[in-house]
Structures are given as structure tokens and as C-alpha cells.
Amino acid sequence: MRYFTAFVFCALLFIACTEANPPFSVNEDGGLHTTILGDSSGQLPYGKLYLDYPADSFLTEFEVGDIVTVAIVGYDTLDIPVAVSVNDVPIAGFVLTAITGSDKLQLEAHYGNLAEILKITDVKTPIEVIVSLKEKGGYLTGLEIMRNFQYLSTNIESYPELSIEEFANFREVRTTGIGKGKLYRSSSPIYISLGRYLYADSLAKEAGIATFINLADTKNNAESNKGFESSYYSSQNAIFLSLPVEFFSMPFKEGLVNGFRYMSEHDSPYLVHCTYGMDRTGFTIAVLEALMGATAEEIQADYAKTFSNYYNVVDGMQVPLNGQQVDFFKSVVLRNLRTVYHAEGINIPDTGYADNSNAEWAAATELYLQKLGMTLEEISSLKNKLK
Numbered sequence: 509m510r511y512f513t514a515f516v517f518c519a520l521l522f523i524a525c526t527e528a529n530p531p532f533s534v535n536e537d538g539g540l541h542t543t544i545l546g547d548s549s550g551q552l553p554y555g556k557l558y559l560d561y562p563a564d565s566f567l568t569e570f571e572v573g574d575i576v577t578v579a580i581v582g583y584d585t586l587d588i589p590v591a592v593s594v595n596d597v598p599i600a601g602f603v604l605t606a607i608t609g610s611d612k613l614q615l616e617a618h619y620g621n622l623a624e625i626l627k628i629t630d631v632k633t634p635i636e637v638i639v640s641l642k643e644k645g646g647y648l649t650g651l652e653i654m655r656n657f658q659y660l661s662t663n664i665e666s667y668p669e670l671s672i673e674e675f676a677n678f679r680e681v682r683t684t685g686i687g688k689g690k691l692y693r694s695s696s697p698i699y700i701s702l703g704r705y706l707y708a709d710s711l712a713k714e715a716g717i718a719t720f721i722n723l724a725d726t727k728n729n730a731e732s733n734k735g736f737e738s739s740y741y742s743s744q745n746a747i748f749l750s751l752p753v754e755f756f757s758m759p760f761k762e763g764l765v766n767g768f769r770y771m772s773e774h775d776s777p778y779l780v781h782c783t784y785g786m787d788r789t790g791f792t793i794a795v796l797e798a799l800m801g802a803t804a805e806e807i808q809a810d811y812a813k814t815f816s817n818y819y820n821v822v823d824g825m826q827v828p829l830n831g832q833q834v835d836f837f838k839s840v841v842l843r844n845l846r847t848v849y850h851a852e853g854i855n856i857p858d859t860g861y862a863d864n865s866n867a868e869w870a871a872a873t874e875l876y877l878q879k880l881g882m883t884l885e886e887i888s889s890l891k892n893k894l895k
Contacts, residue, residue: 539640540566544580545612555621559613559637563606566613570639575646576604578615581636589647594618596654598837599787600755600844604639617756625756625851653836658827660784660818662703667826670817676707677785677817680715681793683810684866685800687895690776692717693793695785696724697741698733702783705733712779713740719774720746721767723789724782745774753787755848761880764792768882772889786814791848794841798873799887800894804842804862807869811841845869852879 545558557580570576572590579585588602594616597603602622605614616622661667664675673679678694692715697708712720720741722730727748736742747770749763771778780796782788790811797807815837820827846856849872856864856872877887 539638540569541636541638544635544637555617555624557615557622559615559639561613563608563610563613566606567608570606570641571645572606573645573648573651574641575643577640577642578604579638579640581638583635587642588615589650591647591651596651598654598840599753600791600847601840602847619753620756621754624758649832650836653833657833658820658822661821661824661826662701663824664703664707666821666824669826669828672707673711674817676704676711677814678708678711679810679813681797681810683797683800683802683806685802685870685895686797689715690778690894691793691796692777692779693785693789694779694781696722696781696783697779698730698736698739699724699783700734708781709739709741715777715779717777717779718744719771719776719778720744721771721778721780721792722746722748722782723751723763723767723780723792724749726750751782751788755791755844756851760788764795765877765880765882767792768796768877768890769886772886772893776893778893784814784818786818790814790841791844794845795873795876796894798845798866798869799877800891801866801870803866804864804869807845808838808841808862812837845873849873849876852876854879 540561542559542561545560570590572592574590575587576590577585577587586602588604589597590606591597591603592605592607594601594603594605595618597618599619601618602620603616603618605616607614617625664670664672667675676695679692680689681691681693682688692712694708694711695702695704697705697712697720699705717740725748729750730736730746730748731742747767749767751760751763754760767780780789780792794807794811797810812834816829816834819833820829842862849856854872854875856868874887878884882890
């Protein structure tokens, strides 16, 4: 099978077995050879993959923070981190969890059903798995970042170095291929609890936003926000998609297509948002940027900006992210795109995460949208709206 590397993210999955598993073993080179466990019906419970190997034994050969290569024989080969929780990796990330005292290891996705990703619904025979060391301690920095970050404040006073636009996570998307005044992104202009809605709504009015793409809410939920009826938002075109934070799932993919079709049928300027304007918005905007010919560096910089706009409030005051932290979040977005595209059978040559040309990203993204059900005519219409 083709190697699909991504130390935090990978399209992976597995299966369960109804037959007795052969005993596990450790290879001479330190690699672990085992099988996948399932329930008595041969189903893969909750879309996770359980390896028939005790965590304590595993942790005598490997450590939390290592990056390991997991070869699921007959399916895929993946490079992923060892951790103790799926929350140790960003959303859409994949992880091998080793919890002290557990009689098994676990492979899972952060907001993703692994069985669905690999389109596996049940298993009738044992599935062989080989785990070997890829990079000793290669994810220790990622663990530190994910575990130690302080998050956000609702008070603008906590962000003295940020502009109003940055506090609202509001900005125009001006990557290669996207025309001036066509596409914007922000935190929610209607969700009160985040403390940014009035700023985002006012900035949307100033920018003349004509069409809102609401990734987070149903129409009823959106309209139930206090003050919605008097907002600028309420006077413009809007689609309410209520997408789950599961980029591999059918509801997310169908909603993404519905949002893009709505854009192609309505006038710009467009504003794409979810709640924070971070995960769902970050992925959606990255898809549009890649489609229109943005470079990898542009996509990464735009994505990471959101984290600089929210993180790292300590004792009521934001401490700016350092370069290592920013680079970590830059790495997330391209890995997300690669992993999600890979799940649809689209593979971008793995010459390094930021090394592929914008033409390669654009072609892969157009194919991805076709896989999701958009026609070439619809894709062309969307691109024309964004030029």
C-alpha cells in the first residue's frame, strides 16, 4: 500500500474480528505485531480500532510523544503520534492512545469515525497490524502545545495588541486567485457568548457583506440569538448549514457542497463563519483558497492567524504565540486537507507538506468537490464568483 504520512493526521481505520486473534509479539527490531479486536458481531464499535496488545507492555518499547508507523495490512500505512487521549491532537487528527493499565491500544480520530473514513462496516477475519517507531519523541512539542495552551477571553481588554478586526477574527481572504472584496471570514456575528458578535456584525456591514455562509447553526438557532432581528446579518442573504465538526462525515460533506452552491447562486461579498471561525471555517476557507490557486504558504498563514487571534490568554492577558506554536498550527491545515482528500481517494504527492505547487492543490481540490457531488459547471460557477 502507498504510504500516506502525517504525524498528526492521517486517513486511517480499522476493523474488528470475530475469530480468535493470534498472539501478539514484538519483532526483533522493536516493532509490534498484533491484530485488531472487535465485538462478537464483527462490528467496529464507535468507529475506533482496538489493538490486541496491553498498553503497559507497549510502553516498555514506545513512549507517549513518539511518532509511530502503523501498517494496517491490506488497508493503509500511517504515521501518527502516541498519546493518552484523542484531545492530544487537533481536530481531524489521528492518534494511537496508550492508557496505562488498559489491556489494549486504541486508534481513533479527533472528531471522526474511523470505520466511516475507510468505509469499513464489519470484519469477518483478523486484521494484521504492525507498529514500528518512526521518530522518537517526534510529537513532544505537539503534546506540549495541545496540553498547555490557555484559550480565549470574551473581553477585548485581554487583547491589547490586537485590532478590532483581529479580536473579532474578521478578515478578508486575499490569497492568490481570490478577487478583492469577494470573500471574508470571521467569528460568529450573532453568537452572543463569545463576546465578539457586535464587532463582527458591524465589520460585516462595513464590508458590505451580501451573503452569509453560517456553518454552525440551524436557521431557528440563529434567529433565537438575542438581537438577531435588528442585526445587519438578518437583512442579508444567509444559509444555515449546521455542520458537525467532522470533516470526513457525510453530513459535513453534503453541507459543504450546499454552502458552495449557495455561494454560486448569490452575490458576493461572502462571509463564511462558524462559532469561532476556527475549525469548520478554517477547513472551508482552505478548500476555497486551494481551489482558487493559493500557495501552501498562503493557506497556512491564513489558517494560523485565527489561533494567534484567540490563544493564549494567561491571567487575563494574551501572551502572543511564539514561532514554534505558530508553525505547529500552520502544519495542521495542509495535513487536514491531505487526510480528507485521501479519504476520498485523492492523493497529493508527498514531497513535503508545503512543497506541492498551487496547481497540484487546485487540481486535487477540484477533484475533491467532484467526489462530493459538485459538477464541473457548478465548480466553474463558484470559481467565477470568487475571481
